[in-house]
Amino acid sequence: MKRFFRSLLAKYMFLILLAMSIVQVSYLIIALFVFGVSSNTQGDTLNNHTIEEGDVEEKWHQEANGMQVVTSETIEEHFTKWKQQHPKASMFWVDGQGTLANQVNVKEQLPAEWSAVYTAKFIKQHYGGDPFTVIAFVGQDEMNGFIVLEMPRSEFDPPLKNIYDEYGLIFVSGVIFIIFLFLLVSFLFFRSIRKRLLQLQEAMEIRDVDGLPIEITVKKKDEIGQLEKTFNQMVFELRESKQSEQKEEQLRRELIANLSHDLRTPLTKVRAQTYSIAKEDLSEEGQKAIESLEASVVNIDRLIENLMSYTLLMASKYKFETKDIDVIRYVRECLALWYPVFEKEEFKFEVNLTPFEQNKWKIDPIWLGSIIDNLLQNVLRHAKSGGYICVKTESTNLYDAIVISDKGNGMKNESDEAGAGIGLSIVDMMVKGMKLDWDIESSEAGTTIKLKKYK
Incomplete structure (x- = not known):
């Protein structure tokens, strides 16, 4: 088990588990962040889910028609109440005489006096557009005029969509950062492996003074470390084998040199005796035998000389x-x-x-x-x-x-x-x-x- 935890497989599995954990924790943090932001910005809207256009329109008409007393103060109070619920909404009141009597958060330029034609034009331009527009008569008497509510249609989007529109860049940046972090850790992990393999390759290619590869320093006990250890053992055995071979080669050369020298003495005697016999009166067959013997002695002497020269050349002593x-x-x-x-x-x-x-x-x-x-x-x-x-x-x-x-x-x-x-x-x-x-x-x-x- 201890050996497994030292292996590259264990390290890679730990890297994958770490990446998965980081992703899960990151998503949890992002979810908590979204929930906290939405709770602070949307208030009760998140609890009621999405705001419906029909509900807003019905409520606006209901409250406008239910006003018993229509004065500037009651209209102001009504606008304040809706402003608290919908901060981005804009409202204004046109009284029965066609005068713009009150307005809240209105950004467009409205006329002070409203004619029937302008009112119809306003309704035509704003119907079904953005912002969402609701027009309701005040009280039970149409002579009290009408009040208008305008809200950006983005207010009716789901809360999470609004949050994404506002914080989407942060969310995407966070995801990209997590992916980049995982890629960086993976790159560093595999670069370390590649670097160690290249060092091992370089050690195989570089030769020491004896012509053998150099040993490499073993720093870790994982699979590559075991390979480096085995490589060093191989180099050690090769070096021992070469040293043993050099000793045997040296002994063989000395043996050949000694034998060559020792053979010269009896060969000289054979040559001398052959020369003496050749002086005697011999038959034709005897003379041919002596000549063949002399040729053989010359050949043996030449072979011994070549053998001696070859041995000296191999030992760099010629x-x-x-x-x-x-x-x-x-x-x-x-x-x-x-x-x-x-x-x-x-x-x-x-x-x-x-x-x-x-x-x-x-x-x-x-x-x-x-x-x-x-x-x-x-x-x-x-x-x-x-x-x-x-x-x-x-x-x-x-x-x-x-x-x-x-x-x-x-x-x-x-x-x-x-x-x-x-x-x-x-x-x-x-x-x-x-x-x-x-x-x-x-x-x-x-x-x-x-x-x-x-x-």
């Missing part, structure tokens, strides 16, 4: 020193060492090294030599069927390149001397380490490799 060298000249020197090897294997060896606009490359010559050796060795091992190798230069507006191509069966076809691909991995790491680039195009017609230096 010596790296950049120098400004003439790359065309350096490549020629490397090719000169390989020319006899390819000639022995009956390869057609073409070299077309045209100078670049800028022959000076800032690179590590040992690394470049290792790259060329690996690429040429791959041609010798895997493209022997083509019997062809070409090394040339290429220049574009974007880069200068050393291009090595052959006419073998391509990298996608199987080779009798397929290896683990460590040589190409070494080439890739060394090329990127010297901030160069390279690409490979291989098909059944041959393979072309370009070592690029962008301008």
